[in-house]
Amino acid sequence: MNKNAAYPSQPCRSPRRQRGVGLIEVLISMVILAVGLLGLAALQGSALRLSRQADIRGQATQMAHEMADRMRTNRPAALAGAYVGACEEAECDPELVIADVGSVAENDLAEWCNAFACLLPQCLGSVGQVTGHDEIVSISVQCMEKPAADGKDAKFFKLTMATEI
Numbered sequence: 511m512n513k514n515a516a517y518p519s520q521p522c523r524s525p526r527r528q529r530g531v532g533l534i535e536v537l538i539s540m541v542i543l544a545v546g547l548l549g550l551a552a553l554q555g556s557a558l559r560l561s562r563q564a565d566i567r568g569q570a571t572q573m574a575h576e577m578a579d580r581m582r583t584n585r586p587a588a589l590a591g592a593y594v595g596a597c598e599e600a601e602c603d604p605e606l607v608i609a610d611v612g613s614v615a616e617n618d619l620a621e622w623c624n625a626f627a628c629l630l631p632q633c634l635g636s637v638g639q640v641t642g643h644d645e646i647v648s649i650s651v652q653c654m655e656k657p658a659a660d661g662k663d664a665k666f667f668k669l670t671m672a673t674e675i
Contacts, residue, residue, distance in 0.1 A: 563655055567667060570633055570651040573625065574671045577637060577649050580618045581675045587615040588675045589644060596636035597623035604628060640672055648672050 581588035592615035606624045608617040619637075626635055633653035640646040649671045656665035 563667075566630065566632070566653055566655070567669070569630055570653055570667075570669050571671075573622070573630065573633075573635060574649045574651050574669060576625075577618075577622050577635070578647070578671065578673045578675070580622070581637075581647060584614050584618065585675055587613065588647065591639055592616070593619060593637045593647070594639055595619055597626050597634050599634065600624070600627045602628035602631065646672055646674050 577593075581593050584592075587593065592613060597619075600623060603624055606621065608620060612620070622635060626633055630653065632655075633651055635652075636650045638648045638650070640648050650668065652666055652668045654664050655667050658664040
């Protein structure tokens with residue numbers, strides 16, 4: 511009886527038939543790795559863009575709350591409508607000095623609008639009274655998140671906050 515009968519004989523593979531098999535496996539794994547790295551690079555770009563948008567939205571919210579606090583501090587003028595207005599696009603003046611000739615409300619609006627020009631140049635702010643409610647004001651901040659390009663419209667984000675003063 512043959513000792514090796516329990517084990518079927520396997521064909522003998524010559525080293526010549528296996529040449530290049532390891533190289534092909536390495537090339538395929540390199541292609542898979544390259545595709546994975548490209549995916550990670552795209553993910554990193556998206557994360558960076560979304561992080562910037564979140565930062566702009568957070569700053570815009572903080573600016574709206576700042577104006578609400580200014581209005582609460584100067585409540586009689588706010589109730590009289592002295593803060594109603596909108597910021598126009600303007601150049602940043604880092605050395606803005608408010609003259610004592612204007613009212614506190616006018617100075618507050620000038621400082622607020624200059625802060626937009628310096629900190630968030632892609633945003634504009636406005637303040638309005640809510641009709642029928644004398645003590646409620648509406649503070650709006652509109653920011654351009656993505657400029658118009660290639661025939662596509664610009665993408666805007668608008669924050670509107672109504673608060674009692």
